[in-house]
Amino acid sequence: MEGIIAIWQRDMIKFFRDRARMIGSFSMPILFLVVFGVGMGGAMESLVASGIGTDEDFNYVEFIFPGIVSMTLLMTSVFSSLSVIQDRDFGYMREILVSPVSRVNIALGKMLGSASVAFVQGVMMFVLMPFLGISIDLVTLLQLLPVMFMIACAFSSLGLLVASLLNSMQGFQLVVNILVMPMIFLSGALFPLSNMPGWVDFIVTLNPVTYGVDLMKNIMIDVDNLSATVQEEMGLNLTFFGQPVTMTGEVFFLLGFTALLILLATLMFRRKN
Amino acid sequence: MIDVQGLQKSYKDFQAVNNSNFHVEEGEIFGFLGPNGAGKSTTINILSTMLQPTSGSVTINGYDVTKHQNRVRESIGIIFQQNTLDEKLTAKENLKLHCKFYGVPRSKRKARINEVLEIVDLTDSINLLVEKFSGGMQRRLEIARGLLHYPKVLFLDEPTVGLDPQTRAHVWEYILKLKENENITMFLTTHYLDEAEISDRIAIMDHGDIIAIDTPRNLKQQLGGDIVEIKTTDNEAAMKEIESDFDVVDLSLQDGFINCKVENSDAFVSSFIKTLQTPLTGLDIRKPTLNDVFLSFTGREIRD
Numbered sequence: 230m231e232g233i234i235a236i237w238q239r240d241m242i243k244f245f246r247d248r249a250r251m252i253g254s255f256s257m258p259i260l261f262l263v264v265f266g267v268g269m270g271g272a273m274e275s276l277v278a279s280g281i282g283t284d285e286d287f288n289y290v291e292f293i294f295p296g297i298v299s300m301t302l303l304m305t306s307v308f309s310s311l312s313v314i315q316d317r318d319f320g321y322m323r324e325i326l327v328s329p330v331s332r333v334n335i336a337l338g339k340m341l342g343s344a345s346v347a348f349v350q351g352v353m354m355f356v357l358m359p360f361l362g363i364s365i366d367l368v369t370l371l372q373l374l375p376v377m378f379m380i381a382c383a384f385s386s387l388g389l390l391v392a393s394l395l396n397s398m399q400g401f402q403l404v405v406n407i408l409v410m411p412m413i414f415l416s417g418a419l420f421p422l423s424n425m426p427g428w429v430d431f432i433v434t435l436n437p438v439t440y441g442v443d444l445m446k447n448i449m450i451d452v453d454n455l456s457a458t459v460q461e462e463m464g465l466n467l468t469f470f471g472q473p474v475t476m477t478g479e480v481f482f483l484l485g486f487t488a489l490l491i492l493l494a495t496l497m498f499r500r501k502n
Numbered sequence: 503m504i505d506v507q508g509l510q511k512s513y514k515d516f517q518a519v520n521n522s523n524f525h526v527e528e529g530e531i532f533g534f535l536g537p538n539g540a541g542k543s544t545t546i547n548i549l550s551t552m553l554q555p556t557s558g559s560v561t562i563n564g565y566d567v568t569k570h571q572n573r574v575r576e577s578i579g580i581i582f583q584q585n586t587l588d589e590k591l592t593a594k595e596n597l598k599l600h601c602k603f604y605g606v607p608r609s610k611r612k613a614r615i616n617e618v619l620e621i622v623d624l625t626d627s628i629n630l631l632v633e634k635f636s637g638g639m640q641r642r643l644e645i646a647r648g649l650l651h652y653p654k655v656l657f658l659d660e661p662t663v664g665l666d667p668q669t670r671a672h673v674w675e676y677i678l679k680l681k682e683n684e685n686i687t688m689f690l691t692t693h694y695l696d697e698a699e700i701s702d703r704i705a706i707m708d709h710g711d712i713i714a715i716d717t718p719r720n721l722k723q724q725l726g727g728d729i730v731e732i733k734t735t736d737n738e739a740a741m742k743e744i745e746s747d748f749d750v751v752d753l754s755l756q757d758g759f760i761n762c763k764v765e766n767s768d769a770f771v772s773s774f775i776k777t778l779q780t781p782l783t784g785l786d787i788r789k790p791t792l793n794d795v796f797l798s799f800t801g802r803e804i805r806d
Contacts, residue, residue: 231602238602242591246590323584330603
């Protein structure tokens with residue numbers, strides 16, 4: 230148990246010590262927020278409005294903000310987990326691996342470290358809310374925080390598994406290109422994913438980011454007050470192979486996903502030594 | 503303390519370690535030498551639970567390295583060839599994390615950290631980031647860290663590689679101090695054969711086999727003895743005297759010196775000085791070095 234805390238603590242100390250990285254990791258989400266929120270916002274809003282045929286008050290930025298926060302969680306989680314590769318290159322991993330800390334606790338500690346870093350970054354995105362004209366009440370916030378941490382855990386375990394499979398930092402860019410970007414684009418984080426071809430739909434259904442984003446939206450946006458057509462247009466009616474998706478279902482999906490990937494990552498740690 | 507029996511490690515088409523047997527006593531400094539690729543690292547990795555052996559049994563502190571990995575891990579400390587400190591953390595943070603990895607009781611941590619820092623003379627640098635440390639300081643900090651959980655066995659894998667001669671000497675000073683004060687068993691590999699002299703016993707490994715295992719002294723004696731160089735006022739007379747009175751392996755005159763090769767120079771010189779009639783003007787004893795030993799066993803220099 231103490232081993233988990235130690236590994237987690239190390240990641241936290243290093244995160245708060247490295248201000249440049251903290252600020253740098255905001256650049257991407259802010260860029261996306263500007264491009265998609267402000268740039269495409271008008272077009273999206275009129276598109277949706279014309280689709281519904283009413284001029285119901287609909288704020289695209291409000292729709293996209295949970296998506297951008299999820300994206301921050303995903304990118305920070307994955308990038309932080311990749312520090313495992315750095316630990317291997319710089320030798321610190323050996324110090325951990327020869328210690329009596331069990332392999333499962335090493336994986337858990339690393340996962341929690343990355344997840345906490347991502348969580349802090351995600352929460353820091355809330356600073357932007359006043360500038361976007363979005364507000365959040367305390368109850369919503371209290372519901373949101375544990376969900377965000379759980380999502381960060383799921384994404385971190387994914388990053389950890391990828392890191393344990395990669396042999397060098399060279400693979401890093403590849404991971405970003407073939408894994409992280411498609412996961413963001415095919416999750417409904419940036420634009421609604423309604424009326425997609427079947428194979429895209431299939432990927433969307435298996436993409437854990439989809440459920441993270443959907444959970445966040447359901448908590449942050451007052452979904453019940455939107456008309457059925459807007460809900461449909463904005464892709465809020467997710468289905469899982471024909472079954473409508475509930476929030477409880479999403480939570481279980483993400484927890485199961487995390488458990489499975491931690492297990493696989495642990496096996497990788499065991500095999501590597 | 504360390505018991506290795508019938509240890510083998512083979513990869514697909516390559517036998518890294520071949521039926522090795524050896525035993526290391528408690529409190530002993532055990533030198534483990536061999537050219538690159540001899541199977542040293544493989545052996546160390548198996549002893550430190552980082553690698554599974556193909557067959558054979560290894561016990562450390564009474565625990566089997568394959569069955570009781572965590573018990574073994576608690577019993578050993580390792581100073582790696584490669585730096586394994588976190589340079590972005592302070593010395594204190596590095597040591598604290600180590601205490602947590604090894605479950606050092608919370609109440610004892612502070613005292614232990616101060617204690618090990620004292621051993622390696624780094625008390626003043628406790629709150630400094632490790633990246634600000636010099637190479638020698640980092641090494642010393644690693645040694646300190648390896649001692650934090652009071653290991654029974656300390657593995658030192660090339661502990662002085664890449665350090666300047668002065669720092670090297672320093673590091674050995676600390677290591678010897680440890681042996682005297684803490685009675686820790688040490689398993690040591692090094693490329694510097696003069697450094698291996700501090701070992702109580704040495705094993706030489708080549709091509710996956712242990713080809714010699716003995717005290718440095720005995721190993722050197724196996725080479726056929728020491729060379730005593732003698733200069734006298736009358737070398738011819740002295741040579742005759744030596745030939746008739748002493749048991750020497752080889753005797754020759756070279757550049758005004760009499761070269762005697764004897765099995766044991768200590769015994770030879772002490773009696774020789776007492777009995778020699780011809781006045782002595784010069785005496786030099788050259789013992790074979792570990793390098794000579796290494797060369798004779800493996801047929802090559804350690805660095806080849």
